[in-house]
Amino acid sequence: MMLIPAHHFRDIERKPEYLQPEKCIPPPHPRPAGTMWFIRDGCGIACAIVTWFLVLYAEFVVLFVMLIPSRDYVYSVINGLVFNLLAFLALASHCRAMLTDPGAVPKGNATKEFIESLQLKPGQVVYKCPKCCSIKPDRAHHCSVCKRCIRKMDHHCPWVNNCVGENNQKYFVLFTMYIALISLHALIMVGFHFLHCFEEDWTKCSSFSPPTTVILLILLCFEGLLFLIFTSVMFGTQVHSICTDETGIERLQRKKQRRERRGSWKSVKETFGGDFSLNWFNPFSGPCHPKPLSDRDWVRQVSSVSDTENTETTTTTTEEPSEEPKKEDFVEVVDE
Numbered sequence: 469m470m471l472i473p474a475h476h477f478r479d480i481e482r483k484p485e486y487l488q489p490e491k492c493i494p495p496p497h498p499r500p501a502g503t504m505w506f507i508r509d510g511c512g513i514a515c516a517i518v519t520w521f522l523v524l525y526a527e528f529v530v531l532f533v534m535l536i537p538s539r540d541y542v543y544s545v546i547n548g549l550v551f552n553l554l555a556f557l558a559l560a561s562h563c564r565a566m567l568t569d570p571g572a573v574p575k576g577n578a579t580k581e582f583i584e585s586l587q588l589k590p591g592q593v594v595y596k597c598p599k600c601c602s603i604k605p606d607r608a609h610h611c612s613v614c615k616r617c618i619r620k621m622d623h624h625c626p627w628v629n630n631c632v633g634e635n636n637q638k639y640f641v642l643f644t645m646y647i648a649l650i651s652l653h654a655l656i657m658v659g660f661h662f663l664h665c666f667e668e669d670w671t672k673c674s675s676f677s678p679p680t681t682v683i684l685l686i687l688l689c690f691e692g693l694l695f696l697i698f699t700s701v702m703f704g705t706q707v708h709s710i711c712t713d714e715t716g717i718e719r720l721q722r723k724k725q726r727r728e729r730r731g732s733w734k735s736v737k738e739t740f741g742g743d744f745s746l747n748w749f750n751p752f753s754g755p756c757h758p759k760p761l762s763d764r765d766w767v768r769q770v771s772s773v774s775d776t777e778n779t780e781t782t783t784t785t786t787e788e789p790s791e792e793p794k795k796e797d798f799v800e801v802v803d804e
Contacts (some may be wrong), residue, residue, distance in 0.1 A: 476700055478673065478678050486703060504567055505569040505630070506567060507614055508614065509613050512613065512630070515579055515627050516562070516566060516627065516628065519562060519627050520559065520709050522645075522691060523650070526612070526650065526741055527552070527553070528557055529654075529685065529687075529688045529777065530547075530654060530688075531677040533661075533676060533681055534658070534661045534674075535547060535548050535657075536675070537673065537674050544757035545784065547657060551651065551653055551654070553577055553702055554646050554649050556650075557642070557646045558643060558646035558650060560751040561642040561643035561646055561751040562643050563718060564636065564639040564751050565625075565630060565636050565640045565643055566628045566629050566630050568630075568635055568636040568639060569636075570614075570619075570631040570637075571618050571619035571621070571631060571636075572614070572616040572617070572633075573597075573600075573602045573604060573608055573617040573618070573619060575600050575601065575602050575616060576600070576601045576602060576603075577602050578596035578601050578603045586767060592767045592768070594766055594767055594768070595768065597617050599612075599615070603766045605766055606744050606765075606768060607715070608620075608621065608622040609717050612633075617636050618631045620637075621633045621715060621717060622637065622706070622709060622715040623716045625640065628640060632706075636743065637706065637739055637755070638748075638755045639751055640706065641703065641707065641739075644699040644702045644706065645699075648699040648703055649676075651693070651695045651696035654692040655689060655693060658685050658689050661673065663683065665681075710736055711735065711736060713732075713735045739755055740754065740755060741753055748767050789797075
């Protein structure tokens with residue numbers, strides 16, 4: 469399958485007509501409610517497949533190299549159940565993070581008619597994105613991979629082939645947490661297995677030959693250590709972002725913002741779905757979704773224009789340099 473370069477899409481999105489409200493035409497067929505969200509990005513799809521392959525490889529080594537050949541049935545059953553449960557929750561969280569709409573702003577709604585319907589008052593402005601021709605609510609950012617503006621976008625993660633935004637941040641946090649846990653669990657079992665096999669005959673420690681067993685265990689040890697460090701850092705970063713009510717992009721662009729920050733506990737509850745319960749750790753339980761955007765949610769005050777993120781912010785795995793907002797990127801109504 470021939471892949472189209474990402475810069476080709478960016479060139480299309482930068483066409484001049486997208487800067488003119490009268491040229492913005494909504495999509496002819498809006499996505500029905502409940503439609504599955506999926507990003508057709510070659511790199512992201514490859515990374516998602518690699519993620520599943522690595523988890524299944526760990527599953528294979530844990531079961532067929534360490535647990536099944538073991539003569540301690542209680543040890544095998546307990547560790548097998550724990551590892552498989554964590555692996556299932558990790559993959560379920562990965563699917564939910566990948567297939568959930570992260571909070572995409574309706575594409576093509578920056579039309580002249582819609583802007584007029586907002587009935588802007590003196591001192592109010594509406595920002596529009598010239599790349600996806602949409603009106604940008606506060607704290608929304610444009611992603612060049614998803615080709616959409618995403619509400620409370622933290623970053624675009626190729627490992628889940630999706631942006632991490634207000635609707636799927638819970639699943640991404642759970643994914644990193646469960647991957648870190650199964651990585652730690654696998655490392656502990658590898659350590660015990662090596663100690664056990666050094667004391668006994670290697671031929672009785674595995675159904676594979678001793679050299680093959682050692683190679684499989686070393687690869688699993690390397691994978692587990694690498695992903696334990698990576699996902700632990702990501703988990704800590706995401707929890708910090710939730711508690712401080714500040715996304716990764718906002719932290720990178722660190723500007724003096726006058727917006728009112730929510731309390732840490734309130735932000736955590738909104739992300740994970742209400743008061744503390746086991747549902748916080750359940751990837752099949754959704755977060756507390758905010759109310760649908762009303763007309764006033766699209767409007768911002770002139771006093772906050774200088775503190776607003778620019779309308780052409782684009783991010784994949786890293787943030788591109790900021791540009792100053794252009795006059796044509798917002799509509800303002802002032803007293804005559």
